Amino acid sequence: MTTSDVQATVRELMPGVIADLEELIAIPSIAFPGYDEKPVMTMAEVTLEKFRAAGFEDARFMDVPTGYPPIYGEIPGPEGAPTVVLYAHYDVQPAHASQGWSSDPWTPTRKEDGRIYGRGASDDKSGLVTHLGMMRAFDGKPPVTLRLILEGMEETESNLEEFVETHPELFECDLFVICDMGNIRVGDPVMTTALRGDVACVVKVSTLEHPLHSGVFGGAAPDAMMALARLLTTLQDDAGNVAVEGVTGGSWSGADLTEDDFRAMADMLPGVSLAGTGTVADRLWAKPSINAIGIDTTSIADSSNVIHPEASAKVSMRIVPGSDPKEELAALVAHLETHAPWGAKVEVTPMKAAPPYRVKTDGAGYAAARDAMAEAFGKPCDEAGSGGSIPLLQTLEDASPGAEFVLWGPEDTAQARIHASDESVDPKEIERMIVAQVLLLQKLAQR
Structure with missing residues (x-):
C-alpha cells in the first residue's frame, strides 16, 4: 500500500478504533493494591478478545506468580521476514475525585476541542487501539512476524520484568515497538530517544x-x-x-x-518561575x-x-x-x-x-520508523526525551541484545495530562500513529 492508500484505509477504520477506545476507557482497570480486582480482569478479558479478533488468534494470558496476567501472542510472517514485538499496557492510574476532574473519568467524553477525555484515554489505552488499528489495516496478516506483549501492571509493581527474564525466548526480535509515549505537541512528530x-x-x-x-x-x-x-x-x-x-x-x-x-503545558501559576537552568x-x-x-x-x-x-x-x-x-x-x-x-x-x-534508557538511533529499524513518522505526519521527524521511566526496556534489551527500540504513541505532552485530572487524547493523533505503524512494518518487510 502507498502512503495515501494506508491513510485512506486507516481513516475508514477510525470509527471502530474510537468505539474500542471508548469501551476500554469505561473499564476502571486500576491494578493498584486495594482496588477491586474484577474491573482489571474484565479489562484483560476484553482486551484479549479484541486482539484475537484482530489477528492474534493464539493470544492468551500468561502464567505469572503474582498480579494480573500479561497477554502474549504471535503471528508468523513470511519466511525471512523480521520479527517485531508490540508492547502496550491495559492497566491505568487511579482517578480520585480530589484530582479535580471536570467529567467522569470512567465515562469517555468528547469535548469542544475534539479530544476524548477519561482515565487511560492516553496512557495507555490509546496504545492498545493503535496496535488494533494497525492490525486491522493489514486485515490481521502483517508482512512481518509479530509478537504481542500487553502488560497488566505497568502503573504499579510490574510483574513483567520477571516474566521476561524467565521466558527470554518469547521476546527475541529485531525491533520492539513500545506504544506508550507521544509527541510533544499534536501533529509534530518526534521519536523518543531517552528516558530518565x-x-x-x-x-x-x-x-x-x-x-x-x-x-x-x-x-x-x-x-x-x-x-x-x-x-x-x-x-x-x-x-x-x-x-x-x-x-x-x-x-x-x-x-x-x-x-x-x-x-502552558504545566499550567503554571502566573508569576511562578521555572526551576533550574x-x-x-x-x-x-x-x-x-x-x-x-x-x-x-x-x-x-x-x-x-x-x-x-x-x-x-x-x-x-x-x-x-x-x-x-x-x-x-x-x-x-x-x-x-x-x-x-x-x-x-x-x-x-x-x-x-x-535505570534510565537511551535508544540506539543508528539502526535500520530506527531509520524506518523515523521515515514512517515523517510520512504519516507530513513533516520531518525530530527527537525528544521523556522524564518518565520504563525499567522494562533494559530487561527487554537483555532478553534480545541485538534488537532495536521504537518509542512512540498518541500521548502528546502538551495536553494529554497522563496520571492527572482530565486525561485526554486527540483522535487524529491516534489515526496518524496507526498510519505510522503500518508504514513501519511495510518498510521493515521491504528491507
Missing part, C-alpha cells in the same frame, strides 16, 4: 525522644519537621538545580520547548531532577502546640541516560545522611533504583 531513570528513598529525621510543648521548649529544642525542611532544601541550589554531589547531568541536542510552551529540554531530559513526593508528619487538623520529635519524607530523583541507578541512589543517600542541621539523627531507607 528514577531512584527513591524515604528519609526520617529525629530530634527528640517525644513531643514537647512548643512554648516551654521552643527556641532551644530542635523541631524535626523544621530540620527535615532544611535538609530537603539542601537538595537543590537557589535556581532549583539538583545539588547532590556525584549525580550525573548533561545537555540535550534534539527538540526543545520554549518557556512559554512549558508554562539551561534549556527547558535540558531540564526535562538531560539533567536530573529531585522532588519530595510525600511527607509524614502531624496534619493541620491534628496539630497542637508541640514540637515534632520526628518527621519523614519520600524523595524521588530522576536520573539521566547513561548514569548508574545504584551509584545515583548512593549519592542521594550520602547527601541526606550528611546534611541535616543541628546534629539531627537521620535514617534513610532506599526504595527504588530504576
Whole structure:
C-alpha cells in the first residue's frame, strides 16, 4: 500500500478504533493494591478478545506468580521476514475525585476541542487501539512476524520484568515497538530517544525522644519537621538545580520547548518561575531532577502546640541516560545522611533504583520508523526525551541484545495530562500513529 492508500484505509477504520477506545476507557482497570480486582480482569478479558479478533488468534494470558496476567501472542510472517514485538499496557492510574476532574473519568467524553477525555484515554489505552488499528489495516496478516506483549501492571509493581527474564525466548526480535509515549505537541512528530531513570528513598529525621510543648521548649529544642525542611532544601541550589554531589547531568541536542510552551503545558501559576537552568529540554531530559513526593508528619487538623520529635519524607530523583541507578541512589543517600542541621539523627531507607534508557538511533529499524513518522505526519521527524521511566526496556534489551527500540504513541505532552485530572487524547493523533505503524512494518518487510 502507498502512503495515501494506508491513510485512506486507516481513516475508514477510525470509527471502530474510537468505539474500542471508548469501551476500554469505561473499564476502571486500576491494578493498584486495594482496588477491586474484577474491573482489571474484565479489562484483560476484553482486551484479549479484541486482539484475537484482530489477528492474534493464539493470544492468551500468561502464567505469572503474582498480579494480573500479561497477554502474549504471535503471528508468523513470511519466511525471512523480521520479527517485531508490540508492547502496550491495559492497566491505568487511579482517578480520585480530589484530582479535580471536570467529567467522569470512567465515562469517555468528547469535548469542544475534539479530544476524548477519561482515565487511560492516553496512557495507555490509546496504545492498545493503535496496535488494533494497525492490525486491522493489514486485515490481521502483517508482512512481518509479530509478537504481542500487553502488560497488566505497568502503573504499579510490574510483574513483567520477571516474566521476561524467565521466558527470554518469547521476546527475541529485531525491533520492539513500545506504544506508550507521544509527541510533544499534536501533529509534530518526534521519536523518543531517552528516558530518565528514577531512584527513591524515604528519609526520617529525629530530634527528640517525644513531643514537647512548643512554648516551654521552643527556641532551644530542635523541631524535626523544621530540620527535615532544611535538609530537603539542601537538595537543590537557589535556581532549583539538583545539588547532590556525584549525580550525573548533561545537555540535550534534539527538540526543545520554549518557556512559554512549558508554562502552558504545566499550567503554571502566573508569576511562578521555572526551576533550574539551561534549556527547558535540558531540564526535562538531560539533567536530573529531585522532588519530595510525600511527607509524614502531624496534619493541620491534628496539630497542637508541640514540637515534632520526628518527621519523614519520600524523595524521588530522576536520573539521566547513561548514569548508574545504584551509584545515583548512593549519592542521594550520602547527601541526606550528611546534611541535616543541628546534629539531627537521620535514617534513610532506599526504595527504588530504576535505570534510565537511551535508544540506539543508528539502526535500520530506527531509520524506518523515523521515515514512517515523517510520512504519516507530513513533516520531518525530530527527537525528544521523556522524564518518565520504563525499567522494562533494559530487561527487554537483555532478553534480545541485538534488537532495536521504537518509542512512540498518541500521548502528546502538551495536553494529554497522563496520571492527572482530565486525561485526554486527540483522535487524529491516534489515526496518524496507526498510519505510522503500518508504514513501519511495510518498510521493515521491504528491507
